[in-house]
Amino acid sequence: MPRYYTEEHEWVDVDGDIATVGITDFAQGQLGDIVFVEVPDTGAELSAGGDAAVVESVKAASDVYAPVDGVVTEGNGQLEEDPALVNSDPEGEGWFFRMTLSDKSQLEGLMNAAAYKTFCDDL
Template sequence: MSRYFTDEHEWIDVDGDIATIGITDYAQEQLGDIVFVELPAEGTTFDKGDDAAVVESVKAASDVYAPISGEVIETNGALEDEPALANSDPEEDGWFFKLRITDAGELEGLMTEAAYKTFVAAL
């Protein structure tokens, strides 16, 4: 499995043609206590960069973007019951949704973990 990152602070794990997407630890720290997560419906298709989900915290609401194009095949229902999972475990159990990838070539524009750490350090 390969993990990539976006400059909008999403992470994406790729396993074959399935991508699991969530927000990074940095993103959840900036948002503060997350109180609500709106996830996309299964079967929804996104182009890279589309608004895919919404996260609301005590500080602000923020969009989560689709890092690549694909069709939603699963959402993390646990986040609807316990949105704070996005704070406590943002890069594992706090994942948002899974996509069936339609254009694997789009992965080339994403950052590796090392590149993302350098990006965040410069913010």
């Protein structure tokens, strides 16, 4: 299953027509202790680059953006009870939401793991 990355520090796993989206380990490290996550409602229509979720650390609220166009099929309900999952397992159990892929060609604009690592190293 290919994993893509955005310049906004989201990761995207693609399985058929469904993408699972979360924030990267680098992102959680920058944010620090996560105390609240607001995931989008099922059925919400997202467009690439638009607001999708909100993640709140002790210090501040940050927006999480939709990596591609699509419709939300599921939010990670576990994050409501245990937002610290984003710190402990950001690229696994701490996923944010799943969405349909309206236009798979949008994935071509995203980075692979090696390119994302280079991107972070340059920050």
